[in-house]
Structure formats: structure tokens, C-alpha cells
Amino acid sequence: MTEVRTSRALAAGVTLTRIERGTEPAPADQINTTTRGPCVVNVLTIDHAVNLDGGGSTAMAVEGALVNRPSGSTERAVGDALVYVDGPYRSGN
Numbered sequence: 839m840t841e842v843r844t845s846r847a848l849a850a851g852v853t854l855t856r857i858e859r860g861t862e863p864a865p866a867d868q869i870n871t872t873t874r875g876p877c878v879v880n881v882l883t884i885d886h887a888v889n890l891d892g893g894g895s896t897a898m899a900v901e902g903a904l905v906n907r908p909s910g911s912t913e914r915a916v917g918d919a920l921v922y923v924d925g926p927y928r929s930g931n
Contacts, residue, residue, distance in 0.1 A: 894909040
């Protein structure tokens with residue numbers, strides 16, 4: 839079973855997003871960051887970081903296209919999401 843984790847980190851104004859495939863080898867077009875993750879954290883001086891939900895619901899889309907392969911044979915409902923939009927912040931009020 840794949841143990842997938844998602845994390846976000848902010849260092850010197852740069853945001854790093856990782857989807858980490860744990861115990862299962864990554865497909866040829868993806869990088870398994872399990873062993874590289876600590877290296878990334880040690881190289882950067884992380885100002886803020888968060889570990890997000892893991893498991894089969896972990897998915898990442900860029901410009902509407904899925905860029906990872908969530909586990910399982912069907913799509914899962916996702917109860918929450920972090921959405922990043924380019925441009926100035928505007929309040930809904």
C-alpha cells in the first residue's frame with residue numbers, strides 16, 4: 839500500500855509543495871522524495887511548514903490537470919483543499 843503525504847513549506851519567499859510517495863516505488867515519471875525530503879528541508883531555511891492530509895485522497899492539480907497518481911482505482915471525494923491563485927488578494931466583502 840502506498841503511503842502518500844503532502845507538505846507545503848515557505849522559505850525565503852519560495853513555496854515548496856511536495857507529494858511524497860512513501861513505501862511504493864514511484865512511477866517512472868514521478869520522483870520518490872522519501873529519501874530526498876530531509877535533504878530539501880536541510881538545504882532550505884524553512885520559515886513555515888505544514889504536513890497535509892495523506893493517503894488516497896492526496897491529489898495535486900496544476901492549471902486543471904492532475905499531476906500525480908492518487909492511489910486506488912477510482913477518484914475519491916476530497917473534503918478540503920488548498921487553492922493557490924495568482925494575483926492580488928481580494929476580500930469577498
